[in-house]
Amino acid sequence: MKDGPSIARVAALIGDHARAEVLTALMADRALTATELAGIAGVTKQTISAHLAKLLDAGLLAVDRQGRHRYFRLADQDVAGLLESLMGVAFRTGAVRLRSSPREPALRKARVCYDHLAGELGVLAYESLLAQRVLSAGADGLRLTPKGEGWFSALGIDAPALASQRRAFCRPCLDWGERRHHLGGALGAALLARIDELGWARRRKDSRVMAFTPPGEQAFRSLFR
Known part of the structure; x- marks a missing residue:
């Protein structure tokens, strides 16, 4: 039977080594130029x-123009979620890089x-959010x-505004x-932004690593004990 959308085209696009490197780099939610990529x-x-033309045509990438420059980014969160899932399958099946980056332990943390x-x-x-009953996971999804509304408000996050x-x-x-699992969606993005605002962690240059300061990690672990 041939039911549902065909995954062959998207799988072939992602499966190319150069395109896979591009997509992985853009998981840092930073738009990059063609030269950088x-x-x-x-x-x-x-x-x-x-x-890049193929990835744009398939809807995996989007492009922002500023003057003569073009900056490429992932098209949306669905693409990012797909890539994260593929990374999980690759990690679980042993499809790891022959030479691990020195940042690998930091990436995993x-x-x-x-x-x-x-x-x-x-x-x-x-x-911790589930254990504290800030979030609830059920058959209808995560809520x-x-x-939880008061919990996030105390942290400085306006959850009702995000829900709209x-x-x-x-x-x-x-x-x-x-x-x-970790927390995604608008609420997850707001939480990461708040961690940055509080100075608990900073993203390392040219990396997806979030480096926590010792006091920042202590505060984080106290909040999510």
Whole structure:
């Protein structure tokens, strides 16, 4: 039987090594130029142009124009979620890089997954929110409890305002390293932004790593104990 959309075209696009490197780099939720992406993928500018055209045509990427410059980014959160899931399958099946980056342990501890916190600390936060009954997971999905609205307000996050946005409010995102969930959606993005505002952690330059300061990690773990 041939039911539902065909995944062959998208799978073939993602399966190319250079395009996979581009998509992975854009998981940091930072728009990059074709020149920057060519360097990341290890191909020429002419070659990267062809790759980017295919990804744009498939709806996996979007492009922002500023003057003569074009900046490429992931099309939306669904694409980011797909990539995170693929990373989880790759990690679980042993499809890891021959040479691990020195940042690999830091990536597994705390990193940006598109625009929300992932890694060991992201999973810790999600499971703590469930245990504290700030969030409730049921057959109808993930929901913010009445207690949760006050909890986020005390942290400086206006949950009702986030709920009125067009994007998904809150949803679980499967973590590739932990094989458990972290918090995605608008609420997850607001939580990561608040962590940054409080000075608990900073994203490392040219990396998805979120580096927590010792006092910041202590405060984080106290909040999500």
